[in-house]
Amino acid sequence: MEFKFDAQQDYQRQAISAITDVFEGQPYIEGVLEFALGSTPAISNRLDLDEETLLANLQKVQQTNGVAPDKDLLPTEQTIQSATGKVALRYYNFSVEMETGTGKTYVYLRTALDLYQKYGFRKFIVVVPSIAIREGVMKTFQITKKHFQQLYGNIPYRYYAYDSANLSQVRQFALSDSIEFMVMTIDAFNKAGNVIHQSTDRLQGETPVHLVQSARPILILDEPQTKMEGEKNILALGELMPLMTLRYSATHINPYNRVYRLTPFDAYRQNLVKRVEVASIIQENDFNRAFIEVTDISSNSRTMQAVLRVYKLQKSGVKETTIKVKPGDYLFEKTRLPDYQDYQVYRIEYGCVVFTVGSTEIEVCKGESTGKDKTAIYAAQISTAIEEHFRKQRRLKSLGIKVLTLFFIDRVANYRTETGNNGMLRSLFDEAFNLQKVRFTEWGDYQPEQVQAAYFAKKSSGELDDSTTGAAQKDLEAYDLIMRDKERLLSFDEPVSFIFSHSALNEGWDNPNIFQICALRDVKSHIARRQQIGRGVRLAVNQDGDRIHDERTNILTVIASESYTQFVEAYQQEIVAIYGKDGTAPLPLNKRDEKVVQRQKQYYLSDEFRILWDKIKHKTRYSVNINTDRVIQDVVLALQNSVIKAPRVTTIKAEIIVTETNTFEAVQRTATRDLGETARQSQLPDLVQRIGYLLAFQSPPISLSRQTILDIIRQSGRLTDGINNPHEFATIAVRIVKEALTDHLVHGIQYERINEWYEMSLFDMEFKSWSEHLVPATKSVYDYVEYDSNIESAFIQAMDERTDIRLYVKLPAWFTVPTPVGNYNPDWAIVMDDPRSPDVEKLYLVRETKGDGELRPTERRKTECGEKHFSEGLGVSYRIVTDASELP
Numbered sequence: 001m002e003f004k005f006d007a008q009q010d011y012q013r014q015a016i017s018a019i020t021d022v023f024e025g026q027p028y029i030e031g032v033l034e035f036a037l038g039s040t041p042a043i044s045n046r047l048d049l050d051e052e053t054l055l056a057n058l059q060k061v062q063q064t065n066g067v068a069p070d071k072d073l074l075p076t077e078q079t080i081q082s083a084t085g086k087v088a089l090r091y092y093n094f095s096v097e098m099e100t101g102t103g104k105t106y107v108y109l110r111t112a113l114d115l116y117q118k119y120g121f122r123k124f125i126v127v128v129p130s131i132a133i134r135e136g137v138m139k140t141f142q143i144t145k146k147h148f149q150q151l152y153g154n155i156p157y158r159y160y161a162y163d164s165a166n167l168s169q170v171r172q173f174a175l176s177d178s179i180e181f182m183v184m185t186i187d188a189f190n191k192a193g194n195v196i197h198q199s200t201d202r203l204q205g206e207t208p209v210h211l212v213q214s215a216r217p218i219l220i221l222d223e224p225q226t227k228m229e230g231e232k233n234i235l236a237l238g239e240l241m242p243l244m245t246l247r248y249s250a251t252h253i254n255p256y257n258r259v260y261r262l263t264p265f266d267a268y269r270q271n272l273v274k275r276v277e278v279a280s281i282i283q284e285n286d287f288n289r290a291f292i293e294v295t296d297i298s299s300n301s302r303t304m305q306a307v308l309r310v311y312k313l314q315k316s317g318v319k320e321t322t323i324k325v326k327p328g329d330y331l332f333e334k335t336r337l338p339d340y341q342d343y344q345v346y347r348i349e350y351g352c353v354v355f356t357v358g359s360t361e362i363e364v365c366k367g368e369s370t371g372k373d374k375t376a377i378y379a380a381q382i383s384t385a386i387e388e389h390f391r392k393q394r395r396l397k398s399l400g401i402k403v404l405t406l407f408f409i410d411r412v413a414n415y416r417t418e419t420g421n422n423g424m425l426r427s428l429f430d431e432a433f434n435l436q437k438v439r440f441t442e443w444g445d446y447q448p449e450q451v452q453a454a455y456f457a458k459k460s461s462g463e464l465d466d467s468t469t470g471a472a473q474k475d476l477e478a479y480d481l482i483m484r485d486k487e488r489l490l491s492f493d494e495p496v497s498f499i500f501s502h503s504a505l506n507e508g509w510d511n512p513n514i515f516q517i518c519a520l521r522d523v524k525s526h527i528a529r530r531q532q533i534g535r536g537v538r539l540a541v542n543q544d545g546d547r548i549h550d551e552r553t554n555i556l557t558v559i560a561s562e563s564y565t566q567f568v569e570a571y572q573q574e575i576v577a578i579y580g581k582d583g584t585a586p587l588p589l590n591k592r593d594e595k596v597v598q599r600q601k602q603y604y605l606s607d608e609f610r611i612l613w614d615k616i617k618h619k620t621r622y623s624v625n626i627n628t629d630r631v632i633q634d635v636v637l638a639l640q641n642s643v644i645k646a647p648r649v650t651t652i653k654a655e656i657i658v659t660e661t662n663t664f665e666a667v668q669r670t671a672t673r674d675l676g677e678t679a680r681q682s683q684l685p686d687l688v689q690r691i692g693y694l695l696a697f698q699s700p701p702i703s704l705s706r707q708t709i710l711d712i713i714r715q716s717g718r719l720t721d722g723i724n725n726p727h728e729f730a731t732i733a734v735r736i737v738k739e740a741l742t743d744h745l746v747h748g749i750q751y752e753r754i755n756e757w758y759e760m761s762l763f764d765m766e767f768k769s770w771s772e773h774l775v776p777a778t779k780s781v782y783d784y785v786e787y788d789s790n791i792e793s794a795f796i797q798a799m800d801e802r803t804d805i806r807l808y809v810k811l812p813a814w815f816t817v818p819t820p821v822g823n824y825n826p827d828w829a830i831v832m833d834d835p836r837s838p839d840v841e842k843l844y845l846v847r848e849t850k851g852d853g854e855l856r857p858t859e860r861r862k863t864e865c866g867e868k869h870f871s872e873g874l875g876v877s878y879r880i881v882t883d884a885s886e887l888p
Contacts, residue, residue: 003545005147018260029120031177042174042214078238083210093256095247099267100534105140123215129226132509135483164195174211190236213241225253273537274554276656290339293369304348380649383432385518390440400542405516453478454500512538518559529571568666617757620873625748634740639716685726694734745820751873781809798884804833819865
């Protein structure tokens with residue numbers, strides 16, 4: 001196959017013009033050999049525009065592209081060592097921001113060719129942060145060569161990766177009068193010991209960097225936010241004596257003189273990248289282990305500290321959250337969960353936290369975790385990824401599209417051990433592949449080892465990790481296939497369809513036919529979601545190399561070990577962190593005005609309101625009678641009928657969409673699918689202790705004897721469920737006990753009036769509120785009434801229209817009735833004519849407005865208590881109504 005390119009894509013042409021137009025007015029520079037820097041001859045780049053013209057051009061380009069204009073050029077200035085001594089260097093930086101997968105490399109290569117055609121600039125160095133990105137750039141040069149020859153009339157240009165063993169290319173770079181592209185990693189020249197900084201006989205005593213300097217190269221920085229923003233590397237870039245730098249990234253840290261911007265939202269809306277959906281693989285109903293994840297380690301002047309993700313008992317139940325710890329801390333005191341009873345932070349050092357559990361030590365390093373059934377989650381993720389792959393390949397094969405799946409793994413040893421044996425992840429893949437191919441028979445002739453390849457780079461050098469005995473040749477073959485031979489990888493003749501990597505393919509590398517990305521590691525610690533998605537968002541190509549633009553085809557599925565809502569919320573936070581609030585078009589402000597609400601004297605000072613207030617103002621206290629045996633019977637019955645699920649792994653799929661307000665949101669597309677149970681704990685739990693502890697943590701605390709708790713467990717007949725999932729069983733049991741006690745409290749409650757009351761003077765003379773929450777009122781104590789729902793708004797308007805309503809008041813938030821489930825604030829106090837004797841009698845009422853739906857348990861209990869407070873304690877009529885027609 002041969003990749004094909006479209007030269008007429010508007011967004012790419014705009015990005016190219018954004019750079020070339022900055023130099024409008026620059027004369028064309030012919031390739032003439034000069035001695036620009038003393039004794040070192042070169043055919044070099046030259047910029048003749050003055051700073052005033054350059055700034056005016058920059059601002060014009062920025063205004064054209066909707067980018068905030070810069071007030072000045074902010075040049076980089078430093079002193080460098082040249083062939084003739086120290087030289088004061090001053091150069092400019094220009095930034096292009098393009099979302100990953102939209103052809104950034106194509107754009108900057110074509111920009112360089114345009115700069116040659118228009119102005120004669122001809123010496124370019126592409127600086128990249130990693131080997132993977134370097135190989136991607138070299139591949140782009142290769143596959144665009146025919147396209148650029150047709151587009152630019154066969155203008156001569158050379159491209160090559162810098163090789164310290166082949167320094168003749170450096171001399172060629174300086175002396176050539178054609179267009180020269182040299183691709184270098186930042187690590188090739190950022191240290192004094194690099195070959196490029198050493199004089200050598202191979203260049204007749206010349207120092208390679210001095211030859212580079214003499215050409216005054218234009219540096220094209222690919223992903224400069226990675227390794228190129230630190231002071232050391234900024235100085236190293238200056239040592240190349242650039243004429244200027246052109247900076248290209250989707251995620252600039254410092255957007256020096258930004259000239260063009262294509263945001264993730266732009267790319268998504270214009271269908272320039274794949275749509276993204278998230279298949280969440282999560283562990284449900286399993287808080288039975290002491291889960292610990294180390295997310296950060298830091299130090300202050302006194303001690304080391306760590307941030308941990310743990311399970312913690314909160315008012316709303318057990319939740320996963322973060323805590324800070326230091327040596328000596330006990331996790332039980334931080335989490336309030338008995339599972340952490342014996343866990344103490346022993347030491348924090350070397351990027352790891354060591355915990356003592358009795359006489360045992362457990363070490364958890366930064367980015368790692370313990371306490372979750374990772375094997376079950378990984379197995380479910382891998383199986384889901386393979387199934388998605390098989391389904392998509394079956395559907396897309398008729399379109400000539402080969403599907404690829406990329407796995408990011410947590411550590412190389414989990415894929416392949418030091419002895420060359422299969423690691424846990426590879427074994428899980430092999431097992432899942434063989435199971436799935438039974439359903440997808442077109443894969444029946446393939447074995448797992450035929451369809452997978454892996455690329456792992458050494459951290460120190462970025463080169464291939466060939467240290468595993470017997471694996472070197474296979475590593476090299478996989479490297480060539482993944483990094484250098486995309487055409488073969490995308491061919492149906494090549495069986496490899498599943499790619500494994502650790503960190504080497506985190507950024508820079510991509511493949512248009514990646515349709516699944518499976519993160520077999522915690523994305524929060526290792527790789528940003530935006531980086532992760534970026535590996536597969538490029539639009540797919542078919543066997544003829546044609547780009548496919550069908551939305552239904554271009555869908556990237558991310559198989560993540562977190563809920564889709566968490567994934568998308570975190571993804572949105574990453575976007576905000578990169579682009580800022582203005583870049584993400586924050587939610588528009590509500591167009592609402594403050595209004596002053598005033599008391600209406602004719603109602604507030606009336607006899608009718610005074611009588612109403614005298615009737616409802618009194619406070620009460622309550623007492624209760626509880627039948628303990630009956631409570632236990634109710635608890636046992638409810639527990640027998642409860643659903644107590646074993647810990648399981650489930651999946652659910654959601655699509656990421658862009659809203660009108662430039663935010664990413666998740667829209668659920670499938671129901672939850674059960675993928676099987678997780679492993680059961682080997683140690684039998686103490687259910688009685690767990691239930692008793694959780695009861696004591698309730699507000700207010702609930703105390704039951706061990707014998708009572710044991711009786712409830714035995715009588716329920718659910719002991720097996722309690723052993724399978726002790727936390728779920730205990731949580732449900734505690735909830736049932738609390739609800740049963742509360743119901744008995746409410747049903748047996750009695751209110752007694754006391755010698756305390758709410759004074760009428762508590763009503764403010766005026767207060768402020770938002771007009772969109774106010775309804776004008778003609779019969780209320782205030783001239784406007786705040787409402788909380790459409791039901792209340794309609795109720796207010798209906799009361800104003802009824803002739804038998806004398807006055808009403810929305811009871812303020814400070815007017816509350818005590819109940820066993822919290823204070824209750826009723827809605828309305830009303831004075832109206834008695835229909836039996838409208839000219840003489842008045843009715844003084846308290847009413848609660850609720851919709852037709854069933855009340856939540858807490859609301860229901862509060863209103864039951866409210867009825868007893870008013871009806872029995874104060875002798876005032878109380879009812880729940882849905883609209884004013886139900887009055888009185």
